[in-house]
Amino acid sequence: MPLGEGSACVVAIGNFDGVHLGHRRIVRRAAEIARQKSVCALAITFEPSPVAVLRPGTEPPRLMGLQEKVAALRQAGVDDVVVIEPTRELLSMTAEQFVRQLVEDRRPVAIVEGADFRFGKDRGGDNELLRKLGSQMGFETHVVEKQDVALSDQLLAPVSSSLIRWLLGHGRVSDAARCLGRMYALTARVVRGEQRGRGLGVPTVNLDPAQLQGRMVPGDGVYAGEVELRDGLRRAAAISVGSHPTFPDGRRTVEAHLLDFDGDLYGQTVAVRFTRWLRDQRPFPSVESLRQQIRRDVEQVREWRRFEVDDPATESRATALAVGSTPGSSPGNFPGSFPR
Numbered sequence: 001m002p003l004g005e006g007s008a009c010v011v012a013i014g015n016f017d018g019v020h021l022g023h024r025r026i027v028r029r030a031a032e033i034a035r036q037k038s039v040c041a042l043a044i045t046f047e048p049s050p051v052a053v054l055r056p057g058t059e060p061p062r063l064m065g066l067q068e069k070v071a072a073l074r075q076a077g078v079d080d081v082v083v084i085e086p087t088r089e090l091l092s093m094t095a096e097q098f099v100r101q102l103v104e105d106r107r108p109v110a111i112v113e114g115a116d117f118r119f120g121k122d123r124g125g126d127n128e129l130l131r132k133l134g135s136q137m138g139f140e141t142h143v144v145e146k147q148d149v150a151l152s153d154q155l156l157a158p159v160s161s162s163l164i165r166w167l168l169g170h171g172r173v174s175d176a177a178r179c180l181g182r183m184y185a186l187t188a189r190v191v192r193g194e195q196r197g198r199g200l201g202v203p204t205v206n207l208d209p210a211q212l213q214g215r216m217v218p219g220d221g222v223y224a225g226e227v228e229l230r231d232g233l234r235r236a237a238a239i240s241v242g243s244h245p246t247f248p249d250g251r252r253t254v255e256a257h258l259l260d261f262d263g264d265l266y267g268q269t270v271a272v273r274f275t276r277w278l279r280d281q282r283p284f285p286s287v288e289s290l291r292q293q294i295r296r297d298v299e300q301v302r303e304w305r306r307f308e309v310d311d312p313a314t315e316s317r318a319t320a321l322a323v324g325s326t327p328g329s330s331p332g333n334f335p336g337s338f339p340r
Contacts, residue, residue: 009042010034011108016045018063019072021181022147022159029144030112031077037109040079050086060165061216095125099133110140151175171219173274183273186254188212190265202294204255205265217254224276224301227256230268235261236305238297239272242281259302
């Protein structure tokens with residue numbers, strides 16, 4: 001079961017879901033060592049997740065798609081990314097068998113991993129075993145400590161994909177951004193909704209729910225954020241996630257109202273980025289009361305946008321935008337939701 005073939009390299013192995021700050025710390029270290037040794041830096045990842053093969057239906061929702069992950073790993077500093085299908089044959093290898101196969105296929109001069117790295121059948125291998133095998137097989141083992149991040153509730157937490165999923169599920173998109181080093185994004189095609197938003201003067205783009213299957217969608221609520229169009233243009237947006245309790249039909253959707261934008265986006269693929277939690281959802285007693293709340297939401301987003309940092313792609317901006325709102329912390333917010 002080849003693990004990819006090539007010249008000598010420095011290797012980092014993992015699922016790397018989200019390519020968060022902890023992952024990027026590992027990748028950067030691998031790239032630094034590779035430069036010192038004049039070899040390439042390689043990230044090896046898996047598609048699908050090994051959990052999907054071992055225990056189908058129990059795998060956690062993904063923080064990003066495969067193409068996004070490969071691009072993020074390259075941006076973090078590796079020269080190449082190898083994507084491996086985790087077959088049952090591969091997953092049945094013992095830790096030592098896995099490493100021997102890796103050495104045969106890739107000839108690593110060094111392997112760089114996080115402090116909690118486990119590998120091989122039943123996750124039987126750890127960094128101590130990796131060091132032992134490295135001394136026998138001729139590669140160095142470098143262990144990178146976890147990346148801690150200060151969350152908005154003053155808790156200092158080690159970054160992990162599991163933590164980010166928990167934060168997103170509880171609407172804490174600003175804290176998720178602290179862990180990711182960027183705003184969390186959902187990318188999907190725009191599909192037609194029921195046009196209620198247009199009738200209220202707040203047309204929305206609706207993300208195709210089929211393309212969001214298996215993805216981590218933030219908890220129900222209304223958020224501030226932005227939408228990136230296919231030409232790279234970014235627009236501030238008020239984003240709604242949920243089943244629209246004022247017009248209940250049981251369907252959970254993700255949609256966004258782009259500020260100061262008038263155009264037809266149906267069929268286009270857009271990226272919706274979440275920055276701040278604004279409020280919960282609840283049914284409104286009338287269409288007019290809903291309309292008034294949506295206007296307040298839009299003005300909150302507009303106010304946030306006035307204080308943004310210039311470059312939306314920088315890590316510093318993601319951190320800056322991650323300061324502030326956690327669910328329930330914004331005074332003057334009235335729960336509700338956007339209509340489709």
